[in-house]
Amino acid sequence: MSDCSDVSSYLSRCQSCRVESGCFMVYERTNYMGNQFFMRRGEYSDFQRMGLSDSIRSCRMIPMIVFYEEKNFQGRSYECMSDCSDMSSQLNRCQSCRVESGCFMMYERPNFMGNQFFMKRGEYNDMQRMQSMGMMFDNIRSCRMIPMHRGQFRMKVFERENFGGQSMELMDDCDSIMDRHRMSDCQSCNVMDGHWLMYEQPHFRGRMMYMRPGEHRSFRDQGYSNTRFMSMKRIMDSCH
Known part of the structure; x- marks a missing residue:
């Protein structure tokens, strides 16, 4: 595999x-x-x-996802094997999709903005019914392919924007930065190794955000303002 x-x-x-x-x-x-x-x-x-x-x-x-305009994999389709900043250039809407291989991040708005949702290999036949799985929007506007990563994971999280306030380096999943590290908030981070998901609530619940390697001085850049992230998880199953 x-x-x-x-x-x-x-x-x-x-x-x-x-x-x-x-x-x-x-x-x-x-x-x-x-x-x-x-x-x-x-x-x-x-x-x-x-x-x-x-x-x-x-x-x-090769990671690949197939988007469909209608529910249950009907209507026009679009095969994607990389990032797509604006789905409207390919389809009028996206109501279902099939992840053939790899992992992808879905976005509510073009240019990788707004609410996000993580998808791995499988069939997603109705976006409107995905809210029970934590998806907070019913139409995909853009997507990112999550590259395969082998090796260690490292991310330093900061309590305030621009790497301010208390900080903590993570190499493993963290189900609650409050319980484990006494941090009340996370508003910026530096991802040194691997790809991560950050969650609004402890125990990997609520709205999520994909963090790839690099410096992330403010989560406002991805359309998140006044949002606290309280748990973090490594993306371990890319391309499985």
């Missing part, structure tokens, strides 16, 4: 495959070199008959 730089470490050759879920880019040489071919869920019984090299040597998982 992840990248493989050298298939020969597992098989002497690979001349057919079945993609059970997700999307992959396969390569004719090791270390993701040579001719490439995109594969989505389905059966591929004979590479040579497909015009491919007679064996796959390496592969990468």
